[in-house]
Amino acid sequence: MQTHNLIQGSQQWHEFRSKHFGASEAAAMLGLSKQLSRNDLLLYKKTGKYKEYSDWVQKNILDYGHEVENSARLITESVLSTDLFPVTCSSGKLSASCDGLTFDGEIAWEHKQWNEELAEYVRRNNSAPDTHMPQCQQILLVTRAIKLIFTVSDGTDNKRVSCDIHPSTEWFERIQAGWDQFESDLKNYEHKEFAEKPEPAAIMQLPALSIQIKGEVIVSNLPQFKAAAETFIAEINTDLQTDEDFVNAEATVKFCDETEKKLESAKAAAIGQTASIDELMRTIDFIKESIRSKRLTLEKLVKTQKESIKTKIIDDAYKLCAEHQSNIAAEFPRLNFAALANLSRQSFETACKNKRTLASLHNAVDTEVAAIKIKLDELARVLRKNLTHLPEDLSLFRDLQSIITKPEDDFKLLVESRLSEQKRKEEEVAKRVAEELKAAEERGRAQAEAAAERERIARENEEKLAIEAKESEARKLEQEAKAKESMEAHRAEVQKREEDRTKADERHRINILETVCQSFKDAGFNHQESERIVTAIKSGDIPHVTINF
DSSP states (O other), X not given: OEEXXXXXXXXXXXXXXXXXXXXXXHHHHTTOOSSXXXXXXHHHHHHTTHHHHHHHXXXXXXXHHHHHHHHHHHHHHHHHXXXXXXXXXXXXXXXXXXXXXOTTXXXXXXXXXXXXXXXXXXXHXXXXXXXXXXXXHHHHHHHOOSEXXXXXXXXXXXXXXXXXXXXXHHHHXXXXXXXXXXXXXXXXXXXXXXXXXXXXXXXXXXXXXOEXXXXXXXXXXXXXXXXXXXXHHHTOOOOOOSHHHHHHHHHHHHHHHHHHHHHHHHHHHHHHHOXXXXXXXXXXXXXXXXXXXXXXXXXXXXXXXXXXXXXHHHHHHHHHHHHHHHHHHTTOTTSOHHHHHTOOTHHHHHHTTTOOSHHHHXXXXXXXXXXXXXXXXXXXXXXXXXXXXXXXXXXXXXXXXXXXXXXXXXXXXXHHHHHHHHHHXXXXXXXXXXXXXXXXXXHHHHHHHHHHHHHHHHHHHHHHXXXXXXXXXHHHHHHXXXXXHHHHHHHHHHHHHHHHHHHHHHHHHHHHHHHHHHHHHHTXXXXXXXXXXXXXXXXXXXXXXXXXX
């Protein structure tokens, strides 16, 4: 904060106010002031009419309460038990003229002269109304005081109400954004000249219609009245562009309506004097219908043209806001900025209600344009801040459109919550996968061990089978050997028995033969003859004779 030693009303003070955005101007800048429109403030700042504007401030804001301010300050100082010093200060382009500031700069004081409506508001709400809150908050913004005492009084304790105003981040942002937009509008400002609310021009009066009849028209200025009426109707302006045109048109409509009624009265008076004066009646009806037709046309034209002008003003304003919205939207391709902004013509229609002049229409619409641009810029700032908290992968934020406008802290918490939840799920999945891998490894190890065991058993079985085979083979060989040996022994035994039998048979044969030979010997044959006979019998040489052994 920088302080400035300035005397109110001096040239240096005027120059300072022209180069800074003052706290007392903040309400007008936001379109909240009842005394000064935003467009007028732009005009004063743009055209260099700061002296004229400063004189207005001096008269309406400063001088108005200066007489009782000193007395009120003394009362407030006694309540605070500390001194309050009037000071003009600035922070960048923002400035504030404090009615009082404590030496340590922690408490600011703002005084307004007694106003029953304002005092009642402070009593009822323990706060300042929106028409005064921007000034209080800008003083707090510039001075960085921890609070501002807002006092409404007449310099006495009898009529004195106060409330404490504390710094509001929301108001700070609104004021700063408002001045940023005001500065932008100031660079592009083009003054539209509007006359003060005009009075209707004098309307050509028609002559008083005079008719006297008695069975026939005796005296009448109807031809002259008709000529004047036709001239009057022809000269009515139907090209309505300015406030003056509309005021004149509305006055003409009123005059035509009155004239119609006068003609009807004249007609009724004439009819009262006679029952049939056809030409007179038709002339009066013609004039009356001509004036009525023009009145209705003009009435409709006033309404239509006013609506047309209002519509064009709103259309132009809406287009400006739409262009501003479009420029911002290009920065956020992943979002539907238009849907978030929800730009509507209705806000302009509302702003235009009860505005009777072009100047008031333009001011209301221009102020609304500024407010909408501020809103769009603020929305963009919110989006920029919130987008910085998002990760590259937006798969967790498919509802981004509906959550992106949350307050930054809430949005950050939401993002962190979702990321933490996702991390927890991923860790759970990783843990589960690790556990499954470990289980798989254990299963694999168990399977490997089982396979190894099976292989060992198989190997052992194979070895056992091999041993058994060898043993079987050995047994087989042994058995075969034993069998062979047994067979050989058997064969030897059989052979021996055969040999023994053969020998026995031979001996038996020999014994038989010897017996036979002996028989032949006994029969008288000699030994040789006996042997020859026996040999012959054996060889079958002697038919029908055999030797049974």
